[in-house]
Amino acid sequence: xxxxxxxxxxxxxxxxxxxxxxxxxxxxxxxxxxxxxxxxxxxxxxxxxxxxxxxxxxxxxxxxxxxxxxxxxxxxxxxxxxxxxxxxxxxxxxxxxxxxxxxxxxxxxxxxxxxxxxxxxxxxxxxxxxxxxxxxxxxxxxxxxxxxxxxxxxxxxxxxxxxxxxxxxxxxxxxxxxxxxxxxxxxxxxxxxxxxxxxxxxxxxxxxxxxxxxxxxxxxxxxxxxxxxxxxxxxxxxxxxxxxxxxxxxxxxxxxxxxxxxxxxxxxxxxxxxxxxxxxxxxxxxxxxxxxxxxxxxxxxxxxxxxxxxxxxxxxxxxxxx
Ligand code: ZN
Numbered sequence: 308x309x310x311x312x313x314x315x316x317x318x319x320x321x322x323x324x325x326x327x328x329x330x331x332x333x334x335x336x337x338x339x340x341x342x343x344x345x346x347x348x349x350x351x352x353x354x355x356x357x358x359x360x361x362x363x364x365x366x367x368x369x370x371x372x373x374x375x376x377x378x379x380x381x382x383x384x385x386x387x388x389x390x391x392x393x394x395x396x397x398x399x400x401x402x403x404x405x406x407x408x409x410x411x412x413x414x415x416x417x418x419x420x421x422x423x424x425x426x427x428x429x430x431x432x433x434x435x436x437x438x439x440x441x442x443x444x445x446x447x448x449x450x451x452x453x454x455x456x457x458x459x460x461x462x463x464x465x466x467x468x469x470x471x472x473x474x475x476x477x478x479x480x481x482x483x484x485x486x487x488x489x490x491x492x493x494x495x496x497x498x499x500x501x502x503x504x505x506x507x508x509x510x511x512x513x514x515x516x517x518x519x520x521x522x523x524x525x526x527x528x529x530x531x532x533x534x535x536x537x538x539x540x541x542x543x544x545x546x547x548x549x550x551x552x553x554x555x556x557x558x559x560x561x562x563x564x565x566x567x568x569x570x571x572x573x574x575x576x577x578x579x580x581x582x583x584x585x586x587x588x589x590x591x592x593x594x595x596x597x598x599x600x601x602x603x604x605x606x607x608x609x610x611x612x613x614x615x616x617x618x619x620x621x622x623x624x625x626x627x628x629x
Contacts, residue, residue, distance in 0.1 A: 313382055313613075314597075314613055315594050315597060315613075316592060316608065316613075317365065317367070317372075317607055317609075317610055319352055319360035319362060319372060319607060319608070320361040320362075321339060322358035322359070323342050323350075324349075325343040325345055327514060328347055329345035329347025329348070329401055329402075329403060330346070330401045330403025331346070331403070332493050333346050333349050336435065337399065337603065337604040339604065346401065347402075348400050350397075352395070352584070352606050352608065353397070354371070354375075354392075354393030354396075355393075355501075356373065359373035367379070372608075373393065377391075381611065381612065382580065382612060383579060392500060394500055397495065397606065397627065402489065402491065402494075404490050405487060405488075408443055408463075408487040409487065409507055409527075410484065410485050411426060411482050411503060411504060411530070412482055412526070413426040413483060417501060417503055425501040426482045427504075428482045429480045429497065429498035430477065430479045431494040432586070433472050433473065433475060433477070434494060435492070438491075441471050441489045442469070442478065442487065442492070443467045444468060445486075446468055446531070447535075448533060448535075454533055458507065458528065463508055467485070468535065477555045483532035485507060485531055495625055497563050499561075506520060506522050507523075507524065541554070541557075550566055550567070550572035550618070551566070551569070552564055561629055562628055563626070563627045564627070566624040568588070568621060568622045571618070572618055573617050574617070575614065576615060578628035579629065580608055580609060580628065581608065583624055584606045584624065585602060585605040585606070585622055588623060589601065589602040589620055589621070589622055590621065590622040591618070592619075593618070601620075601622070
């Protein structure tokens with residue numbers, strides 16, 4: 308199929324994942340038709356084989372984003388050296404309970420040890436947080452010996468660094484960072500397209516059959532950054548017609564921005580392809596004279612074949628590119 312002239316946004320259907328810590332907020336806050344009592348994750352822009360999003364419109368309707376990546380690289384300005392894996396994954400997570408404390412490897416460790424293309428650096432935009440909600444980000448060990456000793460002896464209160472959060476906060480989590488999302492928090496996560504997680508601590512929880520989830524302590528100890536370091540983010544803002552753009556992060560694996568739309572703006576391509584998640588309000592996006600309605604909960608890609616578009620309305624968007 309010839310899709311070189313593809314001139315519309317690629318709208319995507321979320322893929323839901325059941326999790327023991329999941330809840331109902333993907334329905335109550337986003338009106339998604341969720342399939343599980345404990346729905347933890349919506350993979351909203353995914354070409355990951357464990358849950359690729361289905362395309363809703365246009366010449367590739369019914370295909371997955373993974374099919375599009377594999378068969379129509381021109382939509383993503385895919386290069387020969389792209390290792391044949393779509394680079395990013397966008398999710399919404401509803402933490403009705405605490406997530407396990409975990410750490411992810413970097414690309415080198417992922418390739419050498421796990422034989423997968425990517426490690427996992429991730430970032431979180433906090434969509435909502437209940438009063439008193441906290442994350443775990445980093446740890447207090449100064450040396451490998453200290454880290455090993457605190458993990459081996461279960462000194463979690465001493466080891467783990469807790470950070471309070473509220474809606475609108477942004478958290479950058481490079482590979483090697485010990486982290487956990489705490490109960491009462493809903494986040495939009497943009498991450499490298501990887502599923503490799505080393506679980507450090509799971510609060511001694513058991514499933515319905517009485518089984519604990521597996522821990523991966525040896526690998527976790529190997530990949531953890533010691534001592535923990537926070538990365539200073541240069542978060543500048545600028546205005547462009549009816550659009551207020553705040554840069555949240557521009558790092559090796561992804562760039563992420565918060566767009567506050569309060570009118571009209573013309574946007575010209577400055578990326579290979581753009582991932583867009585509407586987190587509040589509604590708007591209209593116009594590509595090549597055709598209008599597309601978007602609203603809170605819409606997720607789409609502006610493909611590499613679209614050079615410019617107009618956007619009009621009152622909405623908040625989180626946009627990202629590799
Ligand atoms: Zn993680």
